[in-house]
Amino acid sequence: MSAPEDIVVIEGMTKNFGSGDATQKVLKGIDLSLAKGSLAALQGRSGSGKSTLLSILGTLMKPTAGQHEMLGQDLGRISERDLTEFRNRHIGFVFQFHHLFPDLTALENVMFPSAMHMGRETRAARRRAADLLVRVGLEDRIGFRATALSGGQKQRVAIARALMNTPELVLADEPTGNLDRESADQVMDLVREINAEDHTTFLISTHDEKIADGCRRQIHLDDGQIVASAPPAK
């Protein structure tokens, strides 16, 4: 049902909120697969279901119906505990609001996913986190508290944090939504660079045409359905 290079495949996915008369059908049968190393933009009007789809892909929310496979695993069949671990190992998140931990430094924020995996902050994790911060251009902000960074810097720390455990898939929900043009372009350049060098798969929801154009694939969501996906996945 899926090509071997697809890291995530969803089929017939629906998501309803509420029940009875108040049922709201947000996703109405989504079929989507993402090949390893793809860089895809998720577009659509406000309320079209982009965040909902990302939450389901990120295993933060259960779909009402449909298949969800990632890295060959049927995610509908694994326990919540295993799902937490799966998420930690294989999925990175970047949110519109950076959501850094305010009481931790930039370095500690980046190390967090590794600390969840290892149970502590290892020396190797410290080194990798520092490398990632250098890579996102924040070598001079390593020991800063998250609260002492600018919006663009915070979002770059958030990207480094999402990459910490070398996830196969990074889900970014409007990562540049709160940034000015210049910061947004910097963030997007960074994403493209990482995608090119590490072959990390990115799915980025955005209202920003320039950001979407910077991606190699555009997926359009309308009223809970994928209306266009161009250029078609290779």
Add this chain to the structure above:
Amino acid sequence: MLYQFKIGWRYLTSNLIQTGLLVLGVAVGVFVFVFMSALIGGLAVYLIDQTVGDISHVTVSEPPLAPAQLYPESAGALYAIENATGREATLRNTTEVIATLAQLPGLVAVSPQLVGNGFVTRGAVVNPVTVVGVEPDKVSAIADVAANLVAGRADLPTGSALIGQKLATDLGVDAGQGLRLRSDQGVDMTMTIIGVFEFGVAPLDERTVYVNEKTARGLFDLRHGVTRIELRIDDLWAAPSFAAEVAAATGLEATPWTESNGQLISGLDAQARSGDIIKGFALVTIVIGVASALLLSTYRRRSEIGIMRAMGASKGFVVMVFLTQGALIGLVGGLFGAGLAWLALSPFPPPGQIEAGGFPIDVSQGGFGLAVGLTLVGALVASILPARAAAKVDPVSVISQ
């Protein structure tokens, strides 16, 4: 270092004023706990010292004489009881009894005594008294007469008497003067007041006259035996069981001090219970304080907690972060409060040495370890609810905020 511990610590240190106030609140609760323990314990020591300090712990006597059966053959029961004989049953085999008692562990002092009633007169003043005849070397064995002497000496050569300060004042006499004593057996004697004591206990100071054992034999016309044997033991509270042992070993009647001081015991019990209630309230206050502060913190940090969950933090991890905070607050607040209490209470003299009107604080009964331990447990219990609330935060609900 455990990572959950690190995060819990960061949360606490991120707002030092708030955490400081919380720790201070816990410390005040612990202070109250320790203060109440030391005060209630000290009061008990003080009251027992006041009451039991000068009395026999266990008193051995002959069981009361059974009333004579006058009509052994009659069908119904017919008893005649002779009331108030004035002379008590006497203990005859004193030497053997004392030898038996000496075998019992915990015995500190033994004083065989002859006790009877009499009157002292001086001029027109007549006072009823209890005459206690003791062996001269055991004057201070039970009530420490020597330590409470206000005039004269505390030994008892034949023909001398030791009387209480109150009695001396009533009679207008002092050490070195004479005293006329008439026993209820009608024997008159004149003796020298060799010393005057003051225990601060009315029955002793007002009505007790100590005389030499030989003098007492003459006064009460008793050639053999004693009226009772008074004992002191090392553990005050073992008196009932010690008395039972004495009774079993000698077949005599043995009365512990607790039996004749039931009111004191129940008073101390009631006091300890009210102390426990106040201590319980102090603990409840700590638990409520910690729980509400942590619950507020889980609410404030909802979005962070949700993001942690999204990044792979298990529910157990989140629970541990909050339990760690509770434990740290309990431990630091507990130690701080206990330290403050120790600093505040240790200058107080032990309750055995306080002046009248002083605070009977017994620092050694402060229960410092218990206070810190219970506070730690209480704070942990208090953090369970916030920890569980935190673990329930749904990542999706906070991401868009």
